[in-house]
Amino acid sequence: MTIKDTIINKLHQSEVEPRTKWYFAAKNIVFWVLFVFSVLIGGMAMSIVFHLSLMNPVHELSDVSWWHRLIMFVPVFWLGLLSVFVISAFFNVTHTKIGYKYNHYLIVVISILASFVLGFVFMLGGINKIIEQKTFDHVPGYRQLQVQQYHGWMNPEAGRLIGVVETRSGEVIELRAVDRSLWSVGGDPAVVAIIQPGMRLKIFGRMSGDHMFDAQIISPWFGGRMLDERKSPLPRITK
Amino acid sequence: MVNVSDCEQRSDQELKTLILQDSAFLLCLVDRYEAKLTRYIRRLSNFSQEDIEDILQEVFLTVYQNINDYDDRLKFSSWIYRITHNKVIDFFRKHKKRLIPIDDFDDSLLSKLAVDPDYGHKIDLELDRVKLNMAIKQLDLKYREVIALYYFESKSYDEISDILKKPAGTVATLLNRAKKKIFEYYKQYDH
Missing domain, CATH: 1.10.1740.10 (RNA polymerase sigma factor, region 2, helix turn helix motif)
Known part of the structure; x- marks a missing residue:
């Protein structure tokens, strides 16, 4: 049986039918949509990388080893996510009808640049903070990762606490520090009043007893601005 | 019909x-x-x-x-x-079959390679047909297919780019590397 005979048989038995133009058009569109989606997510990840890097509390310390500084400074989760979506953008664009014609390095560079520009735009819009907070609240493992990452910042003897607020009663907050210990923190009533459970805080002050702390400055984990605007700028604290 | x-x-x-x-x-x-x-x-x-x-x-x-x-x-x-x-x-x-070629490459392909300016010496096709064929056959598939498409099927860089779904620049690089490997193999067994 020749190739022709087999083909004629299959065609007569209607085993094979041409797929419609729409099928291929849709397939091509799906790859472009996924490419755009990947760049958008990459942009979002990049905006959070900017936020976490610029507002990183490691800038305020001088007594932490370079290794701990590096661990605190590199936003591994978001850089990982950015890499995944740059790869996804590359994969999708090379699977479009004309994508293969472009230089592969150029596609990767353009994807990264697009994420960079979008990241900057998202940062200006402030969306990055909301997304990062939502991720911290809802994505399993992210909270744990961040808590691990900032172990090096915590040093109660040197006057530094960092952790997540569990409860607030009156002028005292209960803070679950990154080393899992629970601290009672007292501070300026005007500042403590605006603190809510779930907030991530870094606190400068001094130990006043066993797992008790007097806060002088209470700030968000990321960001140098104090919650209490009456206070002077953050001091540089050394051992 | x-x-x-x-x-x-x-x-x-x-x-x-x-x-x-x-x-x-x-x-x-x-x-x-x-x-x-x-x-x-x-x-x-x-x-x-x-x-x-x-x-x-x-x-x-x-x-x-x-x-x-x-x-x-x-x-x-x-x-x-x-x-x-x-x-x-x-x-x-x-x-899980091995992709080694079964056919010898014909003289039209070999003669083009024999006079390629990238290889500085003259290749005597009469003497070296077997050696050149062996050199091509030992290439990895990615090199062999560009050699086959360019020399034997007479496809342009753009056509090879469309066939293999690789940028034209990558095709040019693969072709150059393939020729280099062939000539290295040829030199190695020339002595």
Whole structure:
């Protein structure tokens, strides 16, 4: 049986039918949509990388080893996510009808640049903070990762606490520090009043007893601005 | 039934339109491409004649099934070579066969390589036909296919780019590396 005979048989038995133009058009569109989606997510990840890097509390310390500084400074989760979506953008664009014609390095560079520009735009819009907070609240493992990452910042003897607020009663907050210990923190009533459970805080002050702390400055984990605007700028604290 | 005369005067693009009206026109493409694609597969692989026929059946049925996917900006031959290339790779993965070529490369290819300015010395084709053939056969598939497409199938860089779905610059790089490897092999066994 020749190739022709087999083909004629299959065609007569209607085993094979041409797929419609729409099928291929849709397939091509799906790859472009996924490419755009990947760049958008990459942009979002990049905006959070900017936020976490610029507002990183490691800038305020001088007594932490370079290794701990590096661990605190590199936003591994978001850089990982950015890499995944740059790869996804590359994969999708090379699977479009004309994508293969472009230089592969150029596609990767353009994807990264697009994420960079979008990241900057998202940062200006402030969306990055909301997304990062939502991720911290809802994505399993992210909270744990961040808590691990900032172990090096915590040093109660040197006057530094960092952790997540569990409860607030009156002028005292209960803070679950990154080393899992629970601290009672007292501070300026005007500042403590605006603190809510779930907030991530870094606190400068001094130990006043066993797992008790007097806060002088209470700030968000990321960001140098104090919650209490009456206070002077953050001091540089050394051992 | 489609006659030979129905096919001969038609371009590939015309046949594409006709196939959508009458599937029998697919046989015109079989007539036109069967021998070329058979040679192409034999230069990429050591598949048996039966295997090659199975692959070709799949190639032509895929052409029919995906005829609406053919993009007129491409040469039709590039498109059908691309499908063949993909089927060869699929077949290789499915059957875990080694992709070593079965056919010797003919003199037209070897003579082009023998006078290639990238190789500084003159190659005596009469003496070195076997050695050059061995050199090509020991190449990895990615190099062998660009050599086969460029020298034997006389495809341009752009056509090879469309067939292998790689940027034209990458094709040029692969071709240069392939030639370098052939000449290195040739020199190694020249002494």
